[in-house]
Amino acid sequence: MSEPIEWISEKWKNVEVRYRVKEILQELKTDFQHILLIDTYQYGKMLLLDGRVQTAEKDEYIYHEMMTHVPLLSHPNPEKVLIIGGGDGGVLREVLKHDSVESATIVEIDPLVVNFCKEHLPLISNGAFDNERTKLIIDDGADYIRKTDNKYDIVIVDSPDPVGPAKILFSGQFYREIYNVLRPGGIMVRQTGSTQMQEEEQEQAYRLLKDIFQYNAFYLYSVPTYVGGLFSTIFCSDAIDLKTIDIKKIITKYDLNQLNTKYYSPQIHYGAYQLPPFMKVIK
Ligand code: SAM
Secondary structure (H helix, E strand, O other): OOOOOOEEEEEOOOOEEEEEEEEEEEEEEOOOOEEEEEEEOOOEEEEEEOOEEEEEOOOHHHHHHHHHHHHHHHOOOOOEEEEEEOOOOHHHHHHOOOOOOOEEEEEEOOHHHHHHHHHHOHHHHOOHHHOOOEEEEEOOHHHHHHHOOOOEEEEEEEOOOOOHHHHHHHOHHHHHHHHHHEEEEEEEEEEEEEOOOOHHHHHHHHHHHOOOOOEEEEEEEEOOOOOOOEEEEEEEEOOOOHHHOOHHHHHHHHHHHOOOOOOOOHHHHHHHOOOOHHHOOOO
8 A cells, every 4th residue: 555645746947845735636637738636734725737836725816816906907997808728717706706897708728627626626716607707718828819809808818837738828929919809908917927936937028028018017926835936927008007007096996896805905906016126127
């Protein structure tokens, strides 16, 4: 009888992080990636794709709130939202908290991630996939963006790191096509990884996006289960500069929507883009 697995590692080139495991709950190989669901002592249930932590019950709200409410509260009237990736449903759950949102389209390449998370991590999507404003499309986000005639106020790219099927979601072509599906005044945000372990992702994103959008600004927050300290997201728009938004308007909209968040607040929103000097040098 083999010893039960007590630790699961997330391995990076020069860093390895281990989580003490109560139970391996599910494991499967899909056409796109390896999916592992474990129950951990510290962070509750945790989803890993190809060995990388995607979301964990205990701290998922930080990332999902920051990826959603910073762009949506920065936009005057977000009605049509597109999420690329995000198969766990956390961003979708947060988007639907906004009364102005008429439709939330989520384009996820792997149907098994959606089904798996609805079954094993139901509190993350919390019924969002069954909301009448939700439109779930199973497709490669890059293909969808190229084919669609639809236009959006907000595009949120909630992809894994640039590995496997997600690689295409980090290309200049993809960003140019996102630009073309944004309505006037639209905003795109995308996760750009850890500022301590994935600096090249921030540098590449900024280098590509500054030639496409007029305004490009990083904002930072910390997600305990995303290795490498401060985690970054880039906010891009031709009309809205994240750094010049009137925080009083954000407070009014936050209160109007009664967003009931656990990490995001208008003050956190403002603080997130007060970048430390080391982030200001990205060219
Ligand atoms: N919050 C996580 C992060 O920051 O790494 C991402 C979570 S979410 C589970 C990532 C999703 O992107 C996965 O469900 C994966 O299947 C999906 N995905 C990867 N490549 C994709 C593509 N080309 N088009 C659409 N979805 C994709």
